[in-house]
Amino acid sequence: MEEELTIEILFPEFCNLYGDLSNMKYLQKCMPKANFHETAFDEEPLFVTEKVNLIYLGPMTESRQEKVIQKLLPYKQKIEERIEQNVVFLITGNALEIFSNYIEKEDGSKIEALGIFPIYAKRDMLHRHNSKFIGKWEEIEIVGFKSQFTFSYGDNTHGYFATVEKGIGIHQESQLEGIQKNNFIGTYVIGPILILNPYFTKKLMEKMGMKEPKLAFEEDVIKAYEYRLKELQNL
Amino acid sequence: MKKRIQFYFAFYLAKISVIVLKIIRRDATQFPGKLAITLCPNFLDQIGKPKTIIAVTGTNGKTTVCNMIENCLKENGYDFMDNQLGSNTNSGIASTFIKGAKLSGKPKKDLAVFEIDERSSIRVYPYVKPSYLICTNLFRDSLMRNAHTEFIANMLSNNIPKETKLILNGDDLIVSNLSPENERVYFGIARLKTDTDTCENIARDMIVCPKCDSKLEYDFVRYNHIGRAHCSKCDFKSPTIDYEVTNIDFENKIMTIKHQEKEEQYDLINNNIINIYNMLATITLLQELGFSQAQINPVLSKQKIVDTRYSKETVNQIEVITQLAKGMNPIACSRAFDYVRKESGNKAVFLLLDDLHDAANGSENTAWHYDTDFEFLNDESIKQILTAGARYLDTKVRLEMAGIESKKVICQREELSLIEKLNLEGIDKIFILHDLYAMDLKNEIKEQVKRKIQEKQLEKAKE
Numbered sequence: 152m153e154e155e156l157t158i159e160i161l162f163p164e165f166c167n168l169y170g171d172l173s174n175m176k177y178l179q180k181c182m183p184k185a186n187f188h189e190t191a192f193d194e195e196p197l198f199v200t201e202k203v204n205l206i207y208l209g210p211m212t213e214s215r216q217e218k219v220i221q222k223l224l225p226y227k228q229k230i231e232e233r234i235e236q237n238v239v240f241l242i243t244g245n246a247l248e249i250f251s252n253y254i255e256k257e258d259g260s261k262i263e264a265l266g267i268f269p270i271y272a273k274r275d276m277l278h279r280h281n282s283k284f285i286g287k288w289e290e291i292e293i294v295g296f297k298s299q300f301t302f303s304y305g306d307n308t309h310g311y312f313a314t315v316e317k318g319i320g321i322h323q324e325s326q327l328e329g330i331q332k333n334n335f336i337g338t339y340v341i342g343p344i345l346i347l348n349p350y351f352t353k354k355l356m357e358k359m360g361m362k363e364p365k366l367a368f369e370e371d372v373i374k375a376y377e378y379r380l381k382e383l384q385n386l
Numbered sequence: 387m388k389k390r391i392q393f394y395f396a397f398y399l400a401k402i403s404v405i406v407l408k409i410i411r412r413d414a415t416q417f418p419g420k421l422a423i424t425l426c427p428n429f430l431d432q433i434g435k436p437k438t439i440i441a442v443t444g445t446n447g448k449t450t451v452c453n454m455i456e457n458c459l460k461e462n463g464y465d466f467m468d469n470q471l472g473s474n475t476n477s478g479i480a481s482t483f484i485k486g487a488k489l490s491g492k493p494k495k496d497l498a499v500f501e502i503d504e505r506s507s508i509r510v511y512p513y514v515k516p517s518y519l520i521c522t523n524l525f526r527d528s529l530m531r532n533a534h535t536e537f538i539a540n541m542l543s544n545n546i547p548k549e550t551k552l553i554l555n556g557d558d559l560i561v562s563n564l565s566p567e568n569e570r571v572y573f574g575i576a577r578l579k580t581d582t583d584t585c586e587n588i589a590r591d592m593i594v595c596p597k598c599d600s601k602l603e604y605d606f607v608r609y610n611h612i613g614r615a616h617c618s619k620c621d622f623k624s625p626t627i628d629y630e631v632t633n634i635d636f637e638n639k640i641m642t643i644k645h646q647e648k649e650e651q652y653d654l655i656n657n658n659i660i661n662i663y664n665m666l667a668t669i670t671l672l673q674e675l676g677f678s679q680a681q682i683n684p685v686l687s688k689q690k691i692v693d694t695r696y697s698k699e700t701v702n703q704i705e706v707i708t709q710l711a712k713g714m715n716p717i718a719c720s721r722a723f724d725y726v727r728k729e730s731g732n733k734a735v736f737l738l739l740d741d742l743h744d745a746a747n748g749s750e751n752t753a754w755h756y757d758t759d760f761e762f763l764n765d766e767s768i769k770q771i772l773t774a775g776a777r778y779l780d781t782k783v784r785l786e787m788a789g790i791e792s793k794k795v796i797c798q799r800e801e802l803s804l805i806e807k808l809n810l811e812g813i814d815k816i817f818i819l820h821d822l823y824a825m826d827l828k829n830e831i832k833e834q835v836k837r838k839i840q841e842k843q844l845e846k847a848k849e
Binding site: 167168193212296386 | 536
């Protein structure tokens with residue numbers, strides 16, 4: 152079963168900031184027999200022609216955001232189809248903005264994005280937001296960190312990733328974090344989110360089609376998760 | 387006129403604060419500069435500045451390069467102002483100008499050496515225009531503060547004054563493209579035996595060509611994006627090096643630098659490649675200023691790396707080495723890990739990498755652990771890894787992710803009782819890798835280690 156799973160990592164040569172690729176390395180340790188496919192920027196994404204079980208896109212620099220939008224624009228319809236087909240997407244950090252309507256720069260100019268979700272992002276390169284996060288997703292408490300130059304605005308009430316328990320949602324006044332539609336999950340939470348959140352990772356593996364998923368270093372990642380959750384709750 | 391009144395009000399108040407701070411022995415502070423800038427926002431623009439300003443920026447090596455330059459200048463009879471005791475931000479630089487100014491606001495000295503934080507570019511360079519600016523390297527640093535290298539490189543390129551002559555690391559593909567219109571010289575180290583064709587580091591910010599997005603072809607990789615590369619599809623490539631280390635004799639600790647067909651030899655302080663780059667940056671600047679090898683080498687060869695960064699002691703045949711490994715700085719930690727694995731003998735390693743400030747205020751963002759090559763610690767010669775602190779459980783998982791056998795690893799919350807678990811059997815070297823803000827802890831553990839070695843020796847003697 153596990154050997155039939157395919158995970159596609161999009162553009163790891165530059166969508167790799169903040170240690171986020173460790174999420175895929177961890178999944179590899181959890182699912183050593185699964186097929187991990189790295190799609191380079193000059194290649195056609197695998198999901199266009201083949202069935203994949205997880206599509207992963209990590210944070211990138213601002214100039215790369217514009218290029219990734221142009222790269223994925225011809226595949227917009229295919230992405231929407233895959234979302235409807237319940238393919239799991241894990242989109243972290245500012246990669247989330249690729250799927251929004253547009254990204255507004257400080258000078259008011261706009262970068263048109265894929266326009267799959269009814270949100271838009273505003274950049275402020277002079278002010279970096281850093282915060283700690285606890286949110287609830289399917290009865291699981293998600294812990295993590297945010298570090299970003301942008302906030303997203305618009306309506307995510309019909310499709311958010313988590314309700315905020317500590318920290319902020321898609322912008323400073325929002326209590327709803329990220330975007331979720333079917334199994335598409337987009338979140339501003341960065342870093343090793345799968346390593347930090349063992350229960351979330353297990354659920355994600357189930358959504359990908361794994362029965363009775365087992366985590367790598369399960370006992371230790373759960374201990375670390377519980378320790379951090381308590382730390383963040385006590386802040 | 388109103389501006390001048392505002393300036394002098396801020397200047398004299400800041401001058402008074404310098405005297406008060408000196409009396410209460412708190413003069414190593416950025417307070418006077420902060421006060422002056424608060425009272426007069428364009429204070430840095432208005433204060434008198436020395437004719438020649440040497441600035442040093444970059445992710446790693448700023449302090450060491452400044453120390454080297456200052457020692458050479460001092461030994462050769464130059465008088466200058468510097469921000470060694472203050473901070474490397476706009477406030478720290480303003481404080482230095484205030485302390486070094488006559489009551490008229492004009493500078494007492496004609497020369498200044500400043501370490502300038504990359505993030506402060508936007509608040510410094512519009513007002514302070516260095517004659518020379520060294521950029522040592524640009525790497526991923528604290529992601530919370532510095533985000534990513536493109537952000538920092540853009541910030542530098544957008545703010546470096548046009549008239550500044552750049553002294554750039556030509557082996558750093560990000561640095562070498564800073565402010566392309568500025569006059570510049572490049573320093574670099576030719577391919578070494580230890581260089582490779584492929585990169586084994588996690589953090590790599592120059593995989594594709596910044597001009598055409600094609601995959602870059604590396605002629606050689608030293609570490610991360612340090613090396614030489616070219617694009618096979620466009621004209622992007624590493625620059626021609628002006629001051630190049632053409633040979634390093636590690637055994638005799640001598641390097642050969644070639645500049646305009648002339649080769650000269652310099653003594654190395656140690657064999658650490660980071661320090662060779664720091665020396666090379668210093669030598670390049672000083673030669674650009676007209677210094678000769680005879681003026682530079684005798685001073686640099688006596689240069690000591692400050693204790694807070696590196697120290698080595700031998701206790702009963704066991705070397706106890708402390709090495710700074712700045713937390714939140716993936717490349718600094720990776721370089722320290724690489725250094726440990728490449729040292730000879732059997733080793734035990736203490737990891738004290740937690741950000742104590744962050745730990746005190748909550749939960750440290752450990753994303754940087756996964757940009758750091760903990761995998762380098764997965765080496766046959768490293769027999770034991772001891773780590774403690776608020777993030778001990780995260781570090782344990784990270785070491786597991788690096789494939790390190792759990793029987794080699796000691797992870798616990800409490801730092802000072804780690805020593806009980808240190809196993810000295812067959813160990814030749816003990817490394818204490820520590821964060822910048824863990825100096826007291828590092829010193830305490832170093833003393834514990836030395837005591838334990840001596841106690842073991844006494845026990846052996848009794849037997």
